[in-house]
Amino acid sequence: MIKHLPPMGWNTWNTFAQNISEELILQSADAMVETGLKDEGYEYIVIDDCWALRERDKAGNLVPDPAKFPHGMKYVADYIHSKGLKFGMYSCCGTMTCARYPASYNHEFADAAAFAEWGVDFLKYDYCFKPNFADGKMLYRRMGLALANCGRDILFSGCSWGADKTHEWIGSTGANMWRSTGDIFDSWESVKSLIKQQYDILPFGGQGCFNDMDMLIVGMNGRGNVGLTGCSENEYKLHFAAWCLLESPLMIGCDIRSMTKETKAILTNRALIDIQQDPRCNRPYLFKFAGNDDFPIIVRALANGDIAVGFFNLSDSPANLWVVADDLGIPFLQGRTLVGAEVYTGAEKRAVNGTLSVDIEGHTCEVYRMTVKNSD
Ligand code: GLA
Numbered sequence: 001m002i003k004h005l006p007p008m009g010w011n012t013w014n015t016f017a018q019n020i021s022e023e024l025i026l027q028s029a030d031a032m033v034e035t036g037l038k039d040e041g042y043e044y045i046v047i048d049d050c051w052a053l054r055e056r057d058k059a060g061n062l063v064p065d066p067a068k069f070p071h072g073m074k075y076v077a078d079y080i081h082s083k084g085l086k087f088g089m090y091s092c093c094g095t096m097t098c099a100r101y102p103a104s105y106n107h108e109f110a111d112a113a114a115f116a117e118w119g120v121d122f123l124k125y126d127y128c129f130k131p132n133f134a135d136g137k138m139l140y141r142r143m144g145l146a147l148a149n150c151g152r153d154i155l156f157s158g159c160s161w162g163a164d165k166t167h168e169w170i171g172s173t174g175a176n177m178w179r180s181t182g183d184i185f186d187s188w189e190s191v192k193s194l195i196k197q198q199y200d201i202l203p204f205g206g207q208g209c210f211n212d213m214d215m216l217i218v219g220m221n222g223r224g225n226v227g228l229t230g231c232s233e234n235e236y237k238l239h240f241a242a243w244c245l246l247e248s249p250l251m252i253g254c255d256i257r258s259m260t261k262e263t264k265a266i267l268t269n270r271a272l273i274d275i276q277q278d279p280r281c282n283r284p285y286l287f288k289f290a291g292n293d294d295f296p297i298i299v300r301a302l303a304n305g306d307i308a309v310g311f312f313n314l315s316d317s318p319a320n321l322w323v324v325a326d327d328l329g330i331p332f333l334q335g336r337t338l339v340g341a342e343v344y345t346g347a348e349k350r351a352v353n354g355t356l357s358v359d360i361e362g363h364t365c366e367v368y369r370m371t372v373k374n375s376d
Contacts, residue, residue, distance in 0.1 A: 005277050006210040007122070007155065007177060007249040009044025009088065010037075014184070014215050014253025015224030018050040018099065021068045025076055029083050031257045038085065040268045041277060042252065044122050044155075045080050046088030049099040056102050062091075062111060077119030088122030088157070089115060093139040094129030103129065104143065112146035112154070120154055123147065125175075127160035136160060137169040144174030157212070157249075162197075167204035167211075177210040177249050184214035184253075187228040188363060191217070191239045192314050196293055198246055199286060205247055207281035212249050216240065219254035219263030226253070233262055237344060238312060238365040240266050244276035245298045245310045245367065246284050271343035271369055275300065275308045289321045297323050302369075306340070310367040313360045322357035330354075330372060340370035 010028060012020050029045050032038050051073075053063045064073050073089070080087040091111060092103035103126070104111045115123060125143055130136055140158060147154045158175035160166045161182050170178040181197045184190050194213050205211030218240050222230030231239065243250060252267060259267070280303035289295035294315040300308045307328055311321045330336050332354035339350050349356065349368045358366050 004176075004207060005279065005281065006247055007044055007157070007251070008042045008273075008277075009046055009086070009122075009250075010042060010252040010256055011046040011048050011088070011124075011215045013048035014186070014217060014220060014226045015255050017048075017225035020047060020050060022070060022076060026079050027257055029080050029085055032085060033083050035256060035259070035264060036268065037252070037256060037264075038083075040270070041273060042250070044086045044088045044251070046090070046122060046124060046251065047076075048090045048124065049097045049126070050101060051089065052101045054101060056107075060107065060110065062102060062107075062114060073118040073120075081119065086121035087119060088124060088155075089118075089120045090124045090126065092126035092128055093136065093143060094127065095131065096129040098126055098128035105129075105131065105134070105139065108139075108143045108146040109149070112143065112150040115154060116150040116152035120152070122155040122157060124157040124159055127163055136164045137173065140170070140173040140175065148174055159212075162201075167201050171204075171209045175209055177212045179212045179214060180205075181214060183226065184217055185226045185228045186217040186220040186222060186224070186230055188231050188235050190228070191231065191235060191242075195242050195246075195296065195312070195314065199288070199293070199296070202246075202284055202286060206283045210247055210249055213243055213246060215251040215253035216243065216267070217253055218266050219252075219259045224253075224255070232363065234361070234364045236263075236266055238363065240269065241272055241310055241343065241365050241367045242298070242312065244272040245300060245308060247276060247281065247300070250276060269343060272367065275302065275343075275367075275369065278302045287323060287327070289323075295319060295321055297321060299328055301329075306369055306371050307338070308367060308369050309356060310365055311358045311360055312365045313362050316362045318359065318361050320357065320359050322355050325351045325354050325356060332375070335375050337373055337375040338370040339373045340368045343367045343369060
């Protein structure tokens with residue numbers, strides 16, 4: 001059965017785009033295991049766009065490009081499965097994929113059957129070249145039904161970038177996750193903008209259909225397909241923490257065969273992954289400190305009664321951010337307080353006079369996992 005927690009894995013697009021091959025996929029599956037990423041919960045190896053020939057065959061089937069995938073997709077799937085991992089592929093609801101390869105419009109049931117035959121466990125489904133007369137939500141419902149009838153458990157990963165009010169209908173399509181925004185790029189501006197675009201749609205994510213903030217750029221350091229300026233280590237830490245607190249799927253986008261120890265430390269931060277994978281799947285909520293978009297304080301109540309509180313300084317200057325524990329449901333006057341630690345540094349933290357307060361540099365976050373205690 002599909003696990004009803006936000007998916008974790010690796011996807012080819014951010015770094016490799018069209019430069020994909022069987023060798024890359026097999027090596028990345030090896031790296032997923034050897035680096036320990038698998039042990040931390042990363043399980044999907046996803047081939048994004050550009051895997052097919054430019055034309056379907058005479059019978060109307062999608063054909064994996066033999067120059068890139070000489071043994072076909074079943075071979076790749078079998079290898080990935082032999083490593084205890086799961087296999088993801090990509091198509092699109094329009095007439096072509098975003099990179100202009102054949103897509104699944106009017107081929108949904110046949111394509112879903114092919115994916116099932118190949119041993120696919122996850123389908124990312126894009127929104128490019130959707131005919132104007134066609135209703136996007138109907139096309140997504142159609143693929144949802146095609147997958148539900150294909151005879152294999154295939155996780156449906158919608159990728160309509162929030163278009164056509166996706167949040168209103170995506171939960172009806174059978175999708176387990178849905179892209180709420182346009183594409184990420186490897187820059188601070190992109191991370192900041194994607195976080196701010198979540199503020200108004202927090203009620204639409206959560207269990208069963210997670211809001212996907214796009215693949216991670218942690219560790220790209222300015223290289224690869226969406227590599228721009230790159231980010232500082234603090235910015236990558238903030239990016240990863242925001243995705244975890246906001247319950248986004250975690251799809252790694254860097255080259256995991258050669259990631260640095262700093263990159264690995266961020267991607268395997270246990271305290272943050274525990275928050276992202278919290279079994280209760282409570283939705284996050286948000287305070288804008290002093291009403292300012294640059295100072296989101298993101299909170300999630302966790303299954304064991306703890307709460308995660310993330311202070312984010314998206315501005316360029318240091319700031320003092322604070323929140324009153326009463327506003328988090330912790331009644332100071334009933335003799336309750338909060339005690340916990342920061343997820344990256346382990347620094348201890350207590351509510352003082354019923355308030356959690358941090359002094360925090362620009363482009364930096366501090367995330368605390370706090371336990372409810374009786375006050376002294
Ligand atoms: C769109 C998606 C990206 C990626 C590309 C592939 O832009 O949003 O995530 O899949 O298509 O062409």
